[in-house]
Amino acid sequence: MNLKQLSELLGLSQTTVSRALNGYPEVNEATRERVLRAVQETGYRPNKAAQRLATGKAGSIGLVMPSAPGHYSDVHFGEFLTGLGEEAVRHDFHFVIMPADPDDEVGALRRLAISGNVDALFVAYMRGHDPRLPLLKSLSMPFLVHGRSFGTEPDYPYLDIDNEGAFYDATRLLLQLGHTRFGLLNGPDHLDFAIRRRNGVVSALAERGLTLPEACISHMSMTDEHGQFAMERFLQLPERPTAILCSSTVLALGAIRAVTQAGLKLGEDISLIAHDDVLPHLKPENFSVPLTTTRSSLRAAGVRIAQRLIGTVKQDGPFPEQELWKTELIVRASTGAAPREDQNFGGV
Amino acid sequence: MNLKQLSELLGLSQTTVSRALNGYPEVNEATRERVLRAVQETGYRPNKAAQRLATGKAGSIGLVMPSAPGHYSDVHFGEFLTGLGEEAVRHDFHFVIMPADPDDEVGALRRLAISGNVDALFVAYMRGHDPRLPLLKSLSMPFLVHGRSFGTEPDYPYLDIDNEGAFYDATRLLLQLGHTRFGLLNGPDHLDFAIRRRNGVVSALAERGLTLPEACISHMSMTDEHGQFAMERFLQLPERPTAILCSSTVLALGAIRAVTQAGLKLGEDISLIAHDDVLPHLKPENFSVPLTTTRSSLRAAGVRIAQRLIGTVKQDGPFPEQELWKTELIVRASTGAAPREDQNFGGV
DNA sequence: GTTGGTTGTCAAAGCGCTTTGGAATTTCGG
DNA sequence: CCGAAATTCCAAAGCGCTTTGACAACCAAC
Incomplete structure (x- = not known):
């Protein structure tokens, strides 16, 4: 069943049917309903390839999936992708995923862009001075960045969370609880979010005249194993930290194992x-x-990124170019007043 | 730059240029080279949408990505996807990935099939009596299964490894080393590979008149945490196993942690x-x-699955419908002779 | 009763490629 | 040197959709 057949069946022209289907205003409501009903009955589905050819829109957004290990960890990626997918399905969009070595992100992105299979790009796992940004800007294809790139002028569309603010606030809470010795379990040190989170911690400490020793910072890909290992090292320090900031609940899982075992x-x-x-x-x-x-x-x-990206392609806009989401600080039982010094050492 | 312009530039017809590009034999070698050179110089790239419309081939294969947690674990999925991707890139194919709840695998698969965006389907994480199989068979679209579905007539194209044979052989080796008490750390019990691996173990044991008690089988999604937890339980059994079979190195990681800590x-x-x-x-x-x-x-x-799937779409075939890969059994240091009973208990 | 503005519909022209069915040219056996 | 086969190329017809430009038909207004 194609458009021609459907229109013949209805005794209408292809134009009218097409317009009825695509929500154009110049078609009688009664006619539209007749068309819609016929679509239901016949199970007509427009041919995607023909639509693409006629409109020039592929109805898909492209992304590069880092395919090597140790890359911010797959669980986070999968969770994010689920959000993207949820929204994309709603608009009958789909993604084209190009798996690529992290060494060849730029090349993969370029290949994806010129493949003609996508009409927008999405990138994540931003690094400081990220080399993909110049490429994206030169590409004349809509794109959206998850995160930002430290060291690059933020003149590109992004959605990010306020990583610095989040870790600043968290650190302040711990300071208020009397802690003075801090440890930071962070993501890989080349990634933007890790840089900003560290900055948040450091600047909150600086306000109290405190610093974060190198030995109390650990950068790693975010698996529970790494979390455990790094925490074990922290616990062996002569002046071990009493307050830990942790870039992921996955890391925390391992870290807590270490704490318990100690x-x-x-x-x-x-x-x-x-x-x-x-x-x-x-x-x-x-x-x-x-x-x-x-x-x-x-x-x-x-979800939000898919929304914006699809909106841009469909020219549903305008969307804000840049969004910075605040995080919530939710207090539960893993934080408490700093142990008194004598107690702390008395136990050993 | 489109085909028409390119052909005018060369003083050839679109037909000839198209044929030169697509490797048809009825074009002079000299002409073909002239065309190829012009493509290099102009950077011409055929429009994908137009190709799709004309050929009816989308140049893409579809797959459903389980987007919920605890599903055979993401690392395995990512690794597999990398293989698919490697090969797909080589043929200028791409995938369309539809993330879906495991509860709605069938629906997601159907949506993907009728979306008109893919010309072949790939499915994995097969279960016993998998409900996707009837759907796939009714769909008149090429597909390929990774794994098999226990309980369904194997009359569909698949690639699988000999799970039963692998675990049978492994069990036999341990039997030869004198072990008599076994434990099995396995994947989720509804998944086909887990069923077959258990069968392999059970049948090797049966040959010696041994059985595998329920308490010595653990089915779980394959994370190191689960491995550790399950192994801890094994070690507390009154007659604890001395020989462990493990469905993944990820599980083994956790299991070994438990062993060491004990x-x-x-x-x-x-x-x-x-x-x-x-x-x-x-x-x-x-x-x-x-x-x-x-x-x-x-x-x-x-890689192999992509090869077959792409080959089928391009009608490069014929490929074997069904492949069953043998595994290798590689002996390293984690296996040894069964401890003598007195030794075993004397140590406690 | 003519003019002018809506409204609802249509025919036809693409979009950029592949492929069919010839047609022109060359090759070659007899 | 001729007719058949092989080689090389082409014009044109799709593929199934969107969109432009035009045209009836209808209404209100002067």
């Missing part, structure tokens, strides 16, 4: 705040000691 | 064989005690 109590001996991407299988309230978190849903970000 | 020695007190999907960041030879494994590369399977 015979320490979370929320008493060690306070911990983790960033919560709202991963459905890792709820901070379900931890044996519920976690204090900074929260921002990764899936919601995916 | 003060036991891998390869002495406990022997373990894991299935190795050749995940690049989890090499069995790099474990502190190198792992004995059954090996089959997930990425290679991805």
Whole structure:
């Protein structure tokens, strides 16, 4: 069943049927309903390829999937993708995913752009001075960045969360609770979010004249294993931190294992705040000691990004070019007053 | 630059240029080279949408990505996807990925099929009596299954590894080493591969008149955490197993943590064989005690599946409908002779 | 009763490619 | 040197949709 057949069946022209289907105003409501009913009955579906050819729109957005290990960890990526997908399905859009070595992100992105298969691009895992940005700007294809690129003029469309603010606030809370020795379990140090989160911590500490020693910062890809390992190292420091900031609940999972195995109590001996991407299988309230978190849903970000990107392609706009989402700081049981010094050392 | 302009530039007809580009034999070699050179110089790229419309081929294969947690674990999926992608890029194919709740796999698959965006389908994470199979068969669209569906007549195209054989062989090796008490750390019990692996173990044991008690089987999604947890339970059994079969190196990671923490020695007190999907960041030879494994590369399977699927679409065939890959059994240090009974209990 | 503005519809012209069915040219056996 | 076969190329017809420009038909207004 194609448009021609359908229009013959209805005794209408292809033009009218097409317009009825695409919501143009110049068609009689009665006619439109007749058309719609016929579509129902015949199961007519417009041919995508023909639509693409005629409109020049592919109805798809492209993204590069980092296919190597240790890359912000797959669970986060999958969760984000789910959000994107949810929204895309609603608009009958789809994505084209190009898996690529992180070494060849730029090349993969370029190939995707010129493939003619997509009409918008999405990029994530931004780094400082990200080399994809100049490419994207030169491409004359709509794009949207998840995150930002530290060190590049923010003159591109992005959606980001306020990573610096989140970790600044979290640090301030811990300072108010009397903590003075901090540790930071962070994502890979080349990634933008990790840079900003560290800055947030550092600047909150600086306000109290405190610093964050190198030994108390750990950058790693965000798996629970790494979290455990890094936390173990922190605990062996002569002046071990009592307050931990953690870039992901996944990292926190490992870190808490280390804390427990060292015979320490979370929320008493060690306070911990983790960033919560709202991963459905890792709820901070379900931890044996519920976690204090900074929260921002990764899936919601995916939905929003799909919305903006699809809107841009369909010229539904205008959308704000740049969005910076605030995070929530949610206090649960993993944070408490700093242990008194004598108590702290008396236990050893 | 489109075909018409290019052909005018060359003083040839569109037909000839098109044929030169698509490798048809009825064009003079000299002409073909002239065309190819012009393509280089002008940077001409055929319009995908027009090709799709004219040929009826979308140049893409569709797949449903399980977007919920606990689903065979993302690392395996990512690794497989990389293989698919590698090969797809080579043929200028791409995938369309539809994220979907595992509850709605069938619906998602159907939507993908009728979307008109793909000309072949790929499915994985097969279950016993998988409901997607009837749908696929009714769809008159090429498809390929990774794995099989226990309980369904194998009259569909698939690529699978010999899961049963792999675990049968592994079990036999452990039997030969004198082990009599076995444990199985397996994937989710509704998944086909898990069913077959269990069968492999059970039938090898049966040959010696042994059985695998329910308490010594653990089905779970394959994360290291689950592996650790399940192994801890095994170790608390009154007659704890000395030989462990493990469906993934990821599970093994956790299991070994449990073994070590119990003060036991891998390869002495406990022997373990894991299935190795050749995940690049989890090499069995790099474990502190190198792992004995059954090996089959997930990425290679991805490459092969893409090859077959693309070949089918392009009618490059014929390909074998069904492939069953043998696994390799590679002995390293995690397997050893069964501990003597007195030794075993004397240590406690 | 003519003019002018809506409204609802249509025929036809693309969009950029592939492919069919010839037609022109060359090659070659007899 | 001729007719048939092989080689090389082309014009034109789609593929199924969107969109332009025009045209009836209808209404209100002067």
